[in-house]
Amino acid sequence: MAVQNIKDWIALIQLRINIINQQGLLSRKSLNLQSIQRSIYFGSTSSKMRGLSILAGYITASLFASALAVPTDPLGLETRNDLAKRSLPRLVNFDNNNADDRKKTLKIRQSFRDSLELMDYAIKNLDDTVFSHYFDKGDKSKVQDVFDKALGGNPSRGADELGDIDGRGNQIIHFCDRLYNKPLIKDVKCEDLEDTVGADMAVMGATLLHEFILGQSIIDDNHGYGPLETRSLKASDALKNADSYTWMVTENLWTAICDKKFSGPRDARDTADPDCGDKTCTVQ
Incomplete structure (x- = not known):
């Protein structure tokens, strides 16, 4: 038609x-x-x-x-992998006549797809060892339920609280310029990754995922950012910490795609993020 x-x-x-x-x-x-x-x-x-x-x-x-x-x-x-189809986000305040803006919108759209792929892997191809690095093994169904809802199983969760709200009740995600430095999944090669879990695994879609799962019961813990801190949280705190979900799906994705077990992060050598002034943070 x-x-x-x-x-x-x-x-x-x-x-x-x-x-x-x-x-x-x-x-x-x-x-x-x-x-x-x-x-x-x-x-x-x-x-x-x-x-x-x-x-x-x-x-x-x-x-x-x-x-x-x-x-x-x-x-x-x-x-991919029969992933539930959802509408792409509304992209506004971009000028389609501007080459730089067009490039940014294309990257945002692909990062949205990447965020869905990260969650899909966490549901269908979850490595139990990777999961145990961030959450209690008994909480597997609770964690996967968060991703199910973010993928569209329940519109009242997941992307329900995404940050600022405009005058008409619409949630807004603000992307700072440095976020565009983050690669897409397709831009990362397995041979370029270190043998340890670290900032070189971080992709733009993971940041978008981080925002999707923020909600009334999932927050940002000031002591729970990055691949190292998220591994040291108590089980009850991990379930409420957005970056725990983000780093679990990130490590899980590369473990599956690269068919490789990565060692745990050591220190700033692995956690320092060049897009955050060599500190551990979540670019938004």
Whole structure:
């Protein structure tokens, strides 16, 4: 079905809802318009067509993922390992006529995909030894549930509290310039990684993931940043510390992709982050 205008979008959305109804897929949960209102913003613009694109993406992601053979994400989100499809974040305050801004938006979009991949690995390819470095083994289901919800299993968690809120109730993530120095997953080569867990593993998508899982019960612990400090937290504190999740999925990803066991971080040699003045921090 060719989409030419707003009416076509409405017709397409209604068609999808009708098909879902016929397949009985709406019994699990109904459309939550508040979740659309809480879409991720990187500034502030909206047009009717853009809004309908986000709405179509949300309906597809939340109600039937890949049940239809038509394109499910107007922004072209491709997923790996049957990853749940979700709408990409709203990217605003970027000038598409500016080459530097276009480059940044492309990197943000890919980092969003990377954050989903990090969580997907933590659900489907979780290394128990890596997990035990950051959490109590008995808390595995609790930790994976956080990622399930951030991936779209429950819109009321995960990306529900992403930082600042604008006047219309939309959450905003602010990206500082130095964040763009962080690589994407595809830019990191296994042979370039040290044998120890460290800052060279950190990717831009991990920072985005860090923000996704912040919420009422998950916070930033002042003594729980980086791969070393997160390993020394009490089990109860780790469950509430966002960077514990971030570093667990980061180490897990490279353990799986590189098919290699990494030694634990030693000291500043492994934890010093050049994008944070050679200190341990989370770039936002």
